[in-house]
Amino acid sequence: MKESETEKIEYKRKLTENFPKEVLAFANSDGGSIYIGVEDDGTVTGVSDPDGTMQSIRNMLHDSIHPDIMMFVHIGAEEIDQHTIIHVRVAEGTNKPYYLVKYGLKPSGVFVRQGTASVQASTEQIRQMIKQADGDVFEENISLEQDLSFRKTETVFSDHNLPFGRQQMQTLGILRDDQMFTNLGLLLSDQCPFTIKAAIFAGADQMEFQDRREFSGSLFEQLEACYEFLQLQNPLSASFEGLYRKDSRPYPDSAIREALLNSIIHRDYSYQASTFVSTYPDRMEFLSVGGLMPGITEGDILLGLSVCRNRKLADIFYRLDLIEAYGTGLLKIRNAYRDSDTKPQILTASNSFKTILPHLVLRKESEKVERLPGKEEVLPGKEESIIRYLEEHHSIVRKDAESLLQVSSTTAVRILKKMADRKMLLRLGEGRNTHYILPDDKC
Numbered sequence: 001m002k003e004s005e006t007e008k009i010e011y012k013r014k015l016t017e018n019f020p021k022e023v024l025a026f027a028n029s030d031g032g033s034i035y036i037g038v039e040d041d042g043t044v045t046g047v048s049d050p051d052g053t054m055q056s057i058r059n060m061l062h063d064s065i066h067p068d069i070m071m072f073v074h075i076g077a078e079e080i081d082q083h084t085i086i087h088v089r090v091a092e093g094t095n096k097p098y099y100l101v102k103y104g105l106k107p108s109g110v111f112v113r114q115g116t117a118s119v120q121a122s123t124e125q126i127r128q129m130i131k132q133a134d135g136d137v138f139e140e141n142i143s144l145e146q147d148l149s150f151r152k153t154e155t156v157f158s159d160h161n162l163p164f165g166r167q168q169m170q171t172l173g174i175l176r177d178d179q180m181f182t183n184l185g186l187l188l189s190d191q192c193p194f195t196i197k198a199a200i201f202a203g204a205d206q207m208e209f210q211d212r213r214e215f216s217g218s219l220f221e222q223l224e225a226c227y228e229f230l231q232l233q234n235p236l237s238a239s240f241e242g243l244y245r246k247d248s249r250p251y252p253d254s255a256i257r258e259a260l261l262n263s264i265i266h267r268d269y270s271y272q273a274s275t276f277v278s279t280y281p282d283r284m285e286f287l288s289v290g291g292l293m294p295g296i297t298e299g300d301i302l303l304g305l306s307v308c309r310n311r312k313l314a315d316i317f318y319r320l321d322l323i324e325a326y327g328t329g330l331l332k333i334r335n336a337y338r339d340s341d342t343k344p345q346i347l348t349a350s351n352s353f354k355t356i357l358p359h360l361v362l363r364k365e366s367e368k369v370e371r372l373p374g375k376e377e378v379l380p381g382k383e384e385s386i387i388r389y390l391e392e393h394h395s396i397v398r399k400d401a402e403s404l405l406q407v408s409s410t411t412a413v414r415i416l417k418k419m420a421d422r423k424m425l426l427r428l429g430e431g432r433n434t435h436y437i438l439p440d441d442k443c
Contacts, residue, residue: 004042005116008032013039015053015086020064024098025111025118026090027072028129032113037085046083053086064102067095067178096129097121105144105180138270139184139310140173148181148189152218160320173312184312187219187269194269196222198229198277202406206278214274219264219313223322226277230256233279250359251284252336255344258329259355261322263288265314266353281406286355292348333357382407383419390425390438397435 005011008030010022015036026032036057037047047053054075061069074089103109110121110129121129123144130141150164157164169175174185186192196215202208213229215222234249234256263275268290276287293307308314317323333344333355345356382405389404390396396404401412416436419425425436 005040007113007115010034010116010118011038011040011042012036013045014047015056015060017060019057020060020100021111022118023061023073023088023090024065024069024100025113027069027093027098028096028111028121029092029113031072031090031092034088034090035085036088037083044081044083044085046085050077050084050086057086057088064100065098066101067098069093069098094133096133097126104146105142138268139182139187139312141183142176143181143183143186145186145189145191145193146181148185148191150185150188150218151190152221153188156220156320162319172316183269184310184316187313188316190218190221192216192218192222193272194219195274196226196264196277197274198226198279200233200279202281204280204282223260223264227257227260230260230277230279230284233284248361250361251357252360255333255336255357256284258332258336259284259286259357261317262286262329262355263353265317265323266290266309268309268351271351282359284357284359286357288353289351291350291353330355382415383424386415386419387424387438390436395435395437 003009008026009032010026012019012022012034013036019034022034026034036053038044054077057075058070061073072091072093076087076089077084078087079085097105097110099105099109101109105126107120107123107126110126111118112121112125113119126144130144154164157168162168166175166179169185170177172184173182174188175181181189187194198213198215199206199209200211202210213226215225215229231253234251234253236249260277263277263286267275267288271289273289275289276285278285278287290309293309296307314323323329330346337343337358337360340358340360342358342360344358345354347354347356385404386396386401389400393400396416398409398412398416401407401416402409405412405415407415416425416427420427420436423439426439427434427436429435
């Protein structure tokens with residue numbers, strides 16, 4: 001052979017078990033030729049059993065490479081320098097990435113041609129090949145992880161009396177016709193790599209954490225766990241208007257539900273960042289990756305126009321009655337605040353989307369501010385919160401008031417002292433043992 005090995009030419013003295021790796025590397029790149037019966041320096045040695053070698057090649061490629069690569073491979077015998085060699089021509093494949101079945105769709109199973117060598121593809125190279133072959137719709141692309149289980153999703157479907165077998169998976173877009181799981185399947189699997197991070201902050205910024213959680217697993221698992229956690233920050237309280245009791249929460253349930261669902265359904269899962277839910281004393285924020293779809297404005301979505309980034313995922317949530325119709329989520333959030341002077345906010349950037357829900361009780365209380373000379377603001381509504389707390393717990397200390405009212409130690413002491421001076425509370429104990437009760441509390 002006069003030619004040396006190149007990016008498109010490979011020599012093999014004999015057929016080895018690593019041969020499929022060389023073939024799929026060419027198919028994942030720009031194609032090339034492999035000559036069997038030729039030394040690395042180009043010396044022709046030939047093969048002793050051309051027919052048997054060609055049949056072994058067919059069997060190896062058929063059994064060890066997925067997807068089927070044979071339509072891009074031509075195997076033939078040639079006579080060179082009075083020796084019979086095998087010439088394997090490999091064309092660039094149209095269904096990349098091709099991979100070794102025993103290793104799966106991961107770097108250890110996917111190879112590309114780099115110079116005169118066949119090397120493992122990077123995860124990013126694999127993703128790019130999938131995009132080129134399947135298009136740029138994330139949920140429809142092949143999942144890089146194929147060892148998936150669906151325990152939580154099966155339970156959710158069962159609770160709604162819906163079947164969830166392989167036929168249903170194909171219909172929903174979770175499983176392809178070639179029995180490969182899609183990224184939609186990855187999102188609904190127990191192995192879903194995307195998470196929701198939730199945090200409770202003590203002040204108006206993120207300087208001081210009170211609590212933080214991370215929710216993983218299937219998107220259904222994350223949705224349920226995160227919603228339950230947020231409900232702990234949204235306790236039911238009672239007030240009286242004349243003779244009648246009125247129950248309320250800091251945030252409308254429907255607003256939390258829709259904001260959480262929107263952050264899951266409409267986020268861009270081609271990014272690895274988590275969805276963030278942050279609770280502050282005066283607001284709750286939902287931040288997800290992925291800005292508005294091209295051509296859509298904030299005004300469009302507020303009018304109910306919906307262009308869904310993850311349509312198949314939204315279809316599944318619709319089947320499970322988690323959403324009623326496309327484009328209604330933000331309208332429901334706005335409707336939940338129809339009687340409030342302060343409205344929810346929608347903020348967008350090129351790669352992010354944030355929904356901000358204002359705290360209803362604090363917003364109302366802030367309209368009635370009383371100032372103590374030379375001191376920071378004290379809200380009369382906080383006194384009502386302390387009274388309600390004592391009706392249930394009978395006793396309160398300074399640390400309890402700090403946590404309940406989300407204020408500093410100094411402010412908590414001042415509010416309690418002021419209430420005691422006005423005979424609204426009875427102070428007991430001294431120093432660290434100081435606590436307060438209602439004047440008529442006998443407990």
